[in-house]
Amino acid sequence: xxxxxxxxxxxxxxxxxxxxxxxxxxxxxxxxxxxxxxxxxxxxxxxxxxxxxxxxxxxxxxxxxxxxxxxxxxxxxxxxxxxxxxxxxxxxxxxxxxxxxxxxxxxxxxxxxxxxxxxxxxxxxxxxxxxxxxxxxxxxxxxxxxxxxxxxxxxxxxxxxxxxxxxxxxxxxxxxxxxxxxxxxxxxxxxxxxxxxxxxxxxxxxxxxxxxxxxxxxxxxxxxxxxxxxxxxxxxxxxxxxxxxxxxxxxxxxxxxxxxxxxxxxxxxxxxxxxxxxxxxxxxxxxxxxxxxxxxxxxxxxxxxxxxxxxxxxxxxxxxxxxxxxxxxxxxxxxxxxxxxxxxxxxxxxxxxxxxxxxxxxxxxxxxxxxxxxxxxxxxxxxx
Numbered sequence: 406x407x408x409x410x411x412x413x414x415x416x417x418x419x420x421x422x423x424x425x426x427x428x429x430x431x432x433x434x435x436x437x438x439x440x441x442x443x444x445x446x447x448x449x450x451x452x453x454x455x456x457x458x459x460x461x462x463x464x465x466x467x468x469x470x471x472x473x474x475x476x477x478x479x480x481x482x483x484x485x486x487x488x489x490x491x492x493x494x495x496x497x498x499x500x501x502x503x504x505x506x507x508x509x510x511x512x513x514x515x516x517x518x519x520x521x522x523x524x525x526x527x528x529x530x531x532x533x534x535x536x537x538x539x540x541x542x543x544x545x546x547x548x549x550x551x552x553x554x555x556x557x558x559x560x561x562x563x564x565x566x567x568x569x570x571x572x573x574x575x576x577x578x579x580x581x582x583x584x585x586x587x588x589x590x591x592x593x594x595x596x597x598x599x600x601x602x603x604x605x606x607x608x609x610x611x612x613x614x615x616x617x618x619x620x621x622x623x624x625x626x627x628x629x630x631x632x633x634x635x636x637x638x639x640x641x642x643x644x645x646x647x648x649x650x651x652x653x654x655x656x657x658x659x660x661x662x663x664x665x666x667x668x669x670x671x672x673x674x675x676x677x678x679x680x681x682x683x684x685x686x687x688x689x690x691x692x693x694x695x696x697x698x699x700x701x702x703x704x705x706x707x708x709x710x711x712x713x714x715x716x717x718x719x720x721x722x723x724x725x726x727x728x729x730x731x732x733x734x735x736x737x738x739x740x741x742x743x744x745x746x747x748x749x750x751x752x753x754x755x756x757x758x759x760x761x762x763x764x765x766x767x768x769x770x771x772x773x774x775x776x777x778x779x780x781x782x783x784x785x786x787x788x789x
Contacts, residue, residue, distance in 0.1 A: 414530055415587040421526045422484050425519045426668055427578075428571060429485040431555025431589040435471035435478040435581065438550035444468065447617050454620040456630055467545040474545065477536040477583035482523070483548070483555040485566070488512065489574040490672050491665040494679035501680040501717050504625065504649025505574065507701040508673040514699065515670045516541040516578045523580060536583030541576070548577045556589035559596060563603035563653035564618050569596060572663035573654050596659070603653035608642040612653065624650035628713045629705055634744060634773070637780070640716050647680055647713050648702050674700065682721075685714035686729035690738060708739040715742065719749030727753060731761050734774075744777035751781020 409417070415432060422430040438444075445465070453459045467473045471481060488506050496502055506512065520539040528535050540546055549566045553559055558568035558575075565573040604612045611622035620626040624646050627635050635643065654660055676684065676696040684696075693707040702710060711733065718726040726749070733746040747765075750758040762778050769775045 409530060411585055412587050414584070417530055418482065418523070418527060418586065422482075422523060425522055426486060427484040427519065428487045428666075429557045429568060429575070431483050431552070431557045432586045433481050433483060433551050433555035433591070434588055435475075435481055437470050438468070438547045439554070440550060441469055441547070443615055443617065444547060452613075452617065452619045452621065454626055454630065455632065456620065456626075464545050468547060471546070471581055475536060475538045475581045475583065478538075478581045479584055480582050480586040480588075481551055481555070482580040482582060482586065483552045483557060484520075484523075484578050484580075485552065485557055485568070485571075485575040486512075486516065486578075486668070487571055487574055487663070487666045488576050488668075488671045489572075489663050489665050491667065492673070492678075494673055494677065496679050499645055499721050501647045501682045501685070501714070502645050502651075503647050503677055503680045503702070504651050505654075506576065506671075507648055508677050509669075509671040510674075510699050511701050511703075512576045512671075513541050513543060515668075516576060520578055520580055527582065527584060531584060538581040539579070540581075541578040544579075546579055548579055551579060552577055554591045556592050559592050559594060560616055561603070561657065561659075562597045562601065562616055563607075563612055563657065564616050565654060565657075567596070567657070567659050569659065570662055572660035573657060574660065574663050600658065602656040602658065606652050606656045608644060608652065609639060624652075628709070632709065634741060635712065635716060637748075640748065641720060643713075643716050644720055645717050647682075647685060647717055648705060648710070677702075682714055682717060682723065682726060683729065685710055686718065686726060686733065708741050711737070711739070711742040712745045715745035715749040719745075719752035722753050724753060724755060724757075727755075727758055727761070730758075734761065734765055740771045740773050743771065743774045747774060747777040747781050751778075751784050754784065 419430045448460045471478050490508060524537055542548060549560050552566050558566045561567040566575055567573045609622040611619045613619060624643050628646055628648050688707055697703055730746045730749050734743050737743050750762055762782055766778050
């Protein structure tokens with residue numbers, strides 16, 4: 406058995422985490438998160454939207470105590486990595502946008518590999534197998550709470566974890582360990598102060614006073630997690646966001662200190678550098694996933710990405726997109742996509758787009774698509 410002290414073991418583990426590319430490392434104890442009541446109230450208010458997995462009884466119960474996940478847990482190692490790319494795509498005003506974290510590889514796979522290396526390193530240090538669980542926002546943990554408690558930063562008004570040296574472009578991961586480590590001092594300061602830039606800038610007013618988000622109005626939720634039709638009253642507010650949203654981070658003063666990462670996994674892939682609306686509107690049913698292999702965008706599936714692309718085209722009144730939107734309305738296998746293509750044609754509103762809608766209306770049998778066409782034709786249109 407190793408003779409390392411708790412302090413020396415912790416120092417070695419933190420050094421290895423930095424060597425593997427993690428920017429921040431902290432340790433906290435496996436006791437219940439301090440603001441569990443806020444989470445329960447958030448669920449009871451229905452602000453999790455359609456993310457039913459967050460509200461099921463087992464999930465809610467397990468989130469109350471890390472020992473319910475790993476009974477042998479003695480410490481929680483919380484690590485964060487900066488994902489801000491070196492060369493952000495140059496996006497013109499109104500051009501389609503993708504949240505920065507999704508421009509490169511799927512961070513879940515990237516971070517899990519690093520966590521596996523961490524576990525192997527720890528087991529070498531302690532000379533025994535170590536009970537553990539690893540998560541990258543995939544498990545029943547209130548991870549920002551544990552990150553704050555391990556000294557990595559504070560939870561900002563936009564609900565993101567903010568570090569005073571790195572800003573908020575951070576991905577979090579956790580290792581629950583059956584090993585005792587030296588605890589870090591929690592980050593007790595609230596450095597948001599009186600600033601309200603994120604609240605003021607949010608197009609859908611989804612940021613709540615208690616530092617939570619009403620997911621039902623959040624652009625990230627609507628373009629990723631939400632599986633159905635986007636509510637009409639929110640479509641214009643999505644603007645040009647194809648997948649996710651960074652507005653509350655873009656306006657945060659603390660991100661002036663964010664430095665780009667050199668990690669190649671988080672650099673923009675060619676398909677998204679820059680995002681191109683025509684490419685998304687042309688995603689074919691049998692090959693749509695190929696250019697997005699290992700990308701976070703796969704989470705929305707083809708139907709979600711095309712739905713989002715149609716909303717962006719409509720918001721931009723993009724006449725160049727009329728041929729693609731017409732093809733989707735006529736031939737796409739997904740009613741969700743056909744319905745949003747109809748809406749987009751209605752928003753574009755020139756005579757060509759409206760003629761398409763009138764001609765197609767008589768042959769449509771899908772109720773949801775017909776409703777979208779009729780709604781689109783009822784919109785007062787200005788002459789182009």
